[in-house]
Amino acid sequence: MSQSNSSNPTAANRRVWLRALLYAVLLVFVVYYLLPLYVMLVNSFKPLEEIRGGNMLALPHIWTFEPWKAAWSSAQIGVQPTGLKPYFINSIMMVVPAVTLSTLLGAVNGYVLTKWQFPGHGLVFAMILLACFIPFQIVLIPMARVLGILGLAGSTPGLVLVHLVYGLGFTTLFFRNYYAAFPTELVRAAQMDGANFFQVFWRILLPSSGPIIVVTVIWQFTNIWNDFLFGASFADFDSIPMTVALNNLVNSSTGVKEYNVHFAGAVLAALPTLIVYVVSGRYFVRGLMAGAVKG
Amino acid sequence: MASLKLQNIRKQYNKLEVLKGIDIEIEDGGFLVLVGPSGCGKSTLLNCIAGLEDISSGDIMIGEKSVVDLHPSQRDIAMVFQSYALYPNMNVEQNIAFGMEMRGIAKPEREAAIARVAETLQITELLKRKPSQLSGGQRQRVAMGRALVRDPQVFLFDEPLSNLDAKLRVDMRTEIKKLHQTMGTTIVYVTHDQIEALTLATKIAVLKFGELQQFGTPKQIYDQPNNLFVAEFMGSPSMNLMRARIIEAEGTLTAHVATGQGATLVLPLHGFEALNAHKGTEVILGLRPEAITDEASASGQDQSKVLLQSCQINVVEPAGSDTFVTTSLGGKEVIARLGADAVVSAGESMPLAFNMAKAVFFDPSSEQRIA
Amino acid sequence: MKSHLQAWLPRIVLAPSFLLILLFVYGFIAYTGYLSFSDSRMLPSYGLVGFANYERLFGLRHWKTALNNLWVFGLLYIGVCTVLGLFLAILLDQKIRGEGFIRPIYLYPMALSFIVTGTAWKWFLDPGIGLESIMHNWGWTSFDFDWIKNRNYAIYTVVIAAVWQSSGFVMAMFLAGLRGVDSEIIKAAQIDGAQSWRIYWRVIIPMMRPVFLSSFVVLAHLAIKAYDLVIALTGGGPGRATELPSTFMYSYTFTRNQMGVGASAAIIMLIMIFSIIVPYIYSELRSEKRS
Ligand SMILES: Nc1ncnc2c1ncn2[C@@H]1O[C@H](COP(=O)(O)OP(=O)(O)O)[C@@H](O)[C@H]1O
Numbered sequence: 006m007s008q009s010n011s012s013n014p015t016a017a018n019r020r021v022w023l024r025a026l027l028y029a030v031l032l033v034f035v036v037y038y039l040l041p042l043y044v045m046l047v048n049s050f051k052p053l054e055e056i057r058g059g060n061m062l063a064l065p066h067i068w069t070f071e072p073w074k075a076a077w078s079s080a081q082i083g084v085q086p087t088g089l090k091p092y093f094i095n096s097i098m099m100v101v102p103a104v105t106l107s108t109l110l111g112a113v114n115g116y117v118l119t120k121w122q123f124p125g126h127g128l129v130f131a132m133i134l135l136a137c138f139i140p141f142q143i144v145l146i147p148m149a150r151v152l153g154i155l156g157l158a159g160s161t162p163g164l165v166l167v168h169l170v171y172g173l174g175f176t177t178l179f180f181r182n183y184y185a186a187f188p189t190e191l192v193r194a195a196q197m198d199g200a201n202f203f204q205v206f207w208r209i210l211l212p213s214s215g216p217i218i219v220v221t222v223i224w225q226f227t228n229i230w231n232d233f234l235f236g237a238s239f240a241d242f243d244s245i246p247m248t249v250a251l252n253n254l255v256n257s258s259t260g261v262k263e264y265n266v267h268f269a270g271a272v273l274a275a276l277p278t279l280i281v282y283v284v285s286g287r288y289f290v291r292g293l294m295a296g297a298v299k300g
Numbered sequence: 301m302a303s304l305k306l307q308n309i310r311k312q313y314n315k316l317e318v319l320k321g322i323d324i325e326i327e328d329g330g331f332l333v334l335v336g337p338s339g340c341g342k343s344t345l346l347n348c349i350a351g352l353e354d355i356s357s358g359d360i361m362i363g364e365k366s367v368v369d370l371h372p373s374q375r376d377i378a379m380v381f382q383s384y385a386l387y388p389n390m391n392v393e394q395n396i397a398f399g400m401e402m403r404g405i406a407k408p409e410r411e412a413a414i415a416r417v418a419e420t421l422q423i424t425e426l427l428k429r430k431p432s433q434l435s436g437g438q439r440q441r442v443a444m445g446r447a448l449v450r451d452p453q454v455f456l457f458d459e460p461l462s463n464l465d466a467k468l469r470v471d472m473r474t475e476i477k478k479l480h481q482t483m484g485t486t487i488v489y490v491t492h493d494q495i496e497a498l499t500l501a502t503k504i505a506v507l508k509f510g511e512l513q514q515f516g517t518p519k520q521i522y523d524q525p526n527n528l529f530v531a532e533f534m535g536s537p538s539m540n541l542m543r544a545r546i547i548e549a550e551g552t553l554t555a556h557v558a559t560g561q562g563a564t565l566v567l568p569l570h571g572f573e574a575l576n577a578h579k580g581t582e583v584i585l586g587l588r589p590e591a592i593t594d595e596a597s598a599s600g601q602d603q604s605k606v607l608l609q610s611c612q613i614n615v616v617e618p619a620g621s622d623t624f625v626t627t628s629l630g631g632k633e634v635i636a637r638l639g640a641d642a643v644v645s646a647g648e649s650m651p652l653a654f655n656m657a658k659a660v661f662f663d664p665s666s667e668q669r670i671a
Numbered sequence: 672m673k674s675h676l677q678a679w680l681p682r683i684v685l686a687p688s689f690l691l692i693l694l695f696v697y698g699f700i701a702y703t704g705y706l707s708f709s710d711s712r713m714l715p716s717y718g719l720v721g722f723a724n725y726e727r728l729f730g731l732r733h734w735k736t737a738l739n740n741l742w743v744f745g746l747l748y749i750g751v752c753t754v755l756g757l758f759l760a761i762l763l764d765q766k767i768r769g770e771g772f773i774r775p776i777y778l779y780p781m782a783l784s785f786i787v788t789g790t791a792w793k794w795f796l797d798p799g800i801g802l803e804s805i806m807h808n809w810g811w812t813s814f815d816f817d818w819i820k821n822r823n824y825a826i827y828t829v830v831i832a833a834v835w836q837s838s839g840f841v842m843a844m845f846l847a848g849l850r851g852v853d854s855e856i857i858k859a860a861q862i863d864g865a866q867s868w869r870i871y872w873r874v875i876i877p878m879m880r881p882v883f884l885s886s887f888v889v890l891a892h893l894a895i896k897a898y899d900l901v902i903a904l905t906g907g908g909p910g911r912a913t914e915l916p917s918t919f920m921y922s923y924t925f926t927r928n929q930m931g932v933g934a935s936a937a938i939i940m941l942i943m944i945f946s947i948i949v950p951y952i953y954s955e956l957r958s959e960k961r962s
């Protein structure tokens with residue numbers, strides 16, 4: 006909104022004050038949003054006594070990396086003193102194939118649903134779309150049984166399957182909306198030139214899908230990395246993901262509460278998605294919006 | 301109703317100077333058109349007049365009063381936008397009423413004013429509709445209604461017709477002209493369409509890169525463009541510009557123009573005393589297409605200034621009421637405008653009548669008009 | 672033959688995904704639906720018992736707490752996120768210097784797992800070491816903030832953490848909406864003489880209707896699904912004071928061996944979400960078809 010150019014001194018004065026107030030309010034909220042991250046970070050570098058006896062907001066008197074080392078490789082999680090490291094690896098082993106597969110299938114589905122529409126394509130899309138929003142509690146019981154039947158119970162491939170299935174809705178939605186805006190004339194022209202179904206996809210659509218691939222990968226990566234419910238329901242030691250391990254670490258009832266280790270662990274669990282966010286925040290936002298507002 | 305005076309208006313965005321000292325004055329009841337290519341600063345200037353943008357320096361007077369310190373709503377202006385800018389959540393009636401409501405005008409008065417304006421613009425049956433339920437032309441009318449209802453000192457229009465299809469654009473152009481004639485309010489109208497400018501304006505200001513190129517009546521702008529830019533920008537097809545050499549032969553000045561066949565076209569110049577200073581040099585000769593015609597069409601022109609010359613025709617384009625042909629002159633394709641039933645085909649030669657009464661000359665380096 | 676294959680190829684390519692969704696989403700919904708009418712306890716069992724599970728469910732005090740909490744949590748979460756998101760978006764829309772610095776800070780919590788958010792807030796709100804202790808440290812010894820340990824107030828700490836996590840996202844949605852408003856409309860309102868705040872109130876905010884709607888849908892669906900945050904922040908406690916339908920379903924199914932009741936809780940959750948989502952998707956797809 007442009008400011009009216011009044012030369013009236015009181016009005017000008019008022020505007021300066023309003024502006025200052027505006028920045029002050031914005032700053033207060035900067036503090037509000039940063040505070041928990043700040044608390045996690047500074048306290049992860051303090052010895053435990055300093056947290057118990059001191060001020061959570063103060064910087065460490067004695068800086069120590071011990072909590073980080075403990076969280077990574079020696080903290081007691083469940084019954085084993087392994088630290089978060091093995092679970093970090095579990096998460097990676099789960100996330101990479103799940104993201105890759107669901108993105109790939111989503112791309113193909115979006116392609117078919119926009120450029121090769123068949124009778125009933127609207128209903129198929131609506132059903133896929135609706136699948137994005139189901140409360141996952143409703144699939145927990147049958148999923149556990151099916152994973153058992155498939156021999157995938159408690160394994161990383163089992164979790165990959167789960168995330169693949171329940172990620173398909175969003176990846177299909179993203180690609181469908183993106184390809185809906187892609188000129189169909191180009192597809193027709195390529196067909197005239199003799200390109201078949203896969204060639205059109207591979208040579209015409211995919212090369213210009215960069216932005217939506219990035220959005221989808223970020224979305225899927227964030228969601229799957231951050232998932233807790235499926236991990237808690239279907240994983241064994243060999244497949245427990247980071248979030249579940251962190252929760253076990255923090256809520257284990259035995260022994261003293263090692264807050265500094267908990268905070269270091271929380272930051273470790275947050276790090277991959279935070280890095281993705283910092284590196285590609287623009288795409289991250291677009292992903293969120295695409296999930297919320299269609300098209 | 302009031303006159304409008306712009307004095308040395310400058311506008312900067314950070315380092316970028318968008319308006320570089322504009323001086324324009326339009327009398328009470330005048331119709332000023334700001335015209336120029338996209339990005340030259342027309343909208344910026346209009347927004348400055350409206351008070352939607354602050355000016356960096358200069359003064360704006362509406363009537364005899366400086367308005368630079370006033371809020372847009374206090375300048376007694378109304379504006380019609382290119383996108384119409386109708387409030388999508390309000391119906392037509394509420395859209396028109398909104399400004400009056402903001403100024404605290406009582407409801408009965410508002411309703412009377414709306415009824416009057418709706419009558420004028422024939423939108424009475426649309427009053428209860430939302431903007432999304434209107435066609436482009438209807439939205440345009442509502443946008444004008446919102447401006448009309450204010451009964452302002454000055455109307456501002458920012459490319460109001462550019463979102464309409466060709467037919468509707470011509471109709472609305474006529475309607476705006478009629479409206480201006482009946483109400484007599486001062487209007488400032490922005491367009492990049494030179495035909496709109498020539499048909500509507502009482503005064504035209506041609507802008508380029510934030511600089512005023514020429515300010516004058518449509519006739520002045522059309523017949524005596526200040527420089528090559530104005531000459532090329534105004535008129536369609538645009539003015540023919542060809543290289544010519546000024547040579548004095550047997551006591552008369554002539555312009556020598558090379559034809560496509562290696563010959564030289566010699567055009568005698570009467571009444572171009574200013575060109576005496578350019579003897580022996582190369583200049584740019586400007587002739588509008590209608591100043592190069594066939595013999596029959598030239599019969600109405602001042603015969604003492606008309607020269608008949610045979611030229612080879614390269615392309616023939618019949619355009620209904622006229623036939624346009626091209627020939628090579630001064631190293632360029634030159635367009636001539638013949639009568640509708642001129643009989644000629646490409647590759648043939650035919651005599652063309654050059655009406656030197658309409659000729660203008662420019663300095664090739666400064667690009668300014670010299671005669 | 673070849674052209675036949677070509678014609679079917681798109682459908683063949685789509686089929687695996689569609690079948691997966693058909694089975695794993697709609698098949699499972701049907702299965703859970705069936706279980707909710709069965710006598711399943713620790714393991715699925717197929718003897719039908721009619722609406723007995725639902726009757727039991729709605730007789731349970733914990734379920735009433737869970738519904739009540741969902742109502743309080745959902746209302747506050749959606750309300751505060753929307754108001755705060757819109758407020759911050761409007762502030763950020765005032766040609767703020769440093770917007771590129773502020774915006775990502777408001778939004779980054781969305782990138783975190785609810786488990787991380789829960790852990791951070793759990794200790795920050797803990798009276799022993801967190802906010803209360805900080806205030807005592809600073810000399811405000813009468814400062815009292817033990818909501819997270821208080822049965823009556825613990826649910827509000829869930830709201831605090833959840834709002835912290837999601838409000839930046841709502842802000843981003845509104846900001847995009849505000850940026851999408853035709854600048855000429857704002858100019859027109861200025862010429863009409865409206866004050867800045869009236870322009871927002873009368874012209875711009877009403878134009879944000881679609882953003883209100885989609886942020887409501889997203890937040891409502893997140894609220895009903897909310898599970899991880901409660902687990903990490905309060906574990907459903909103190910006692911069962913912060914129980915939500917999602918945590919209720921989990922504990923009844925997997926730790927209390929009342930699968931039939933758990934299944935009926937899941938079905939109720941599904942009905943709640945679908946009653947919001949289905950009309951939304953329906954109208955979105957319809958308006959898409961029209962344009
Ligand atoms: N808010 C702004 N900030 C910086 N530059 C601007 C702004 N508004 C317009 N400009 C620049 O000023 C010039 C003139 O713009 P405008 O007045 O809109 O041109 P037009 O003649 O097409 O209406 C353009 O080069 C444009 O890029």
Ligand SMILES: [Mg+2]
Pocket residue numbers: 342343344
């Ligand atoms: Mg413009």
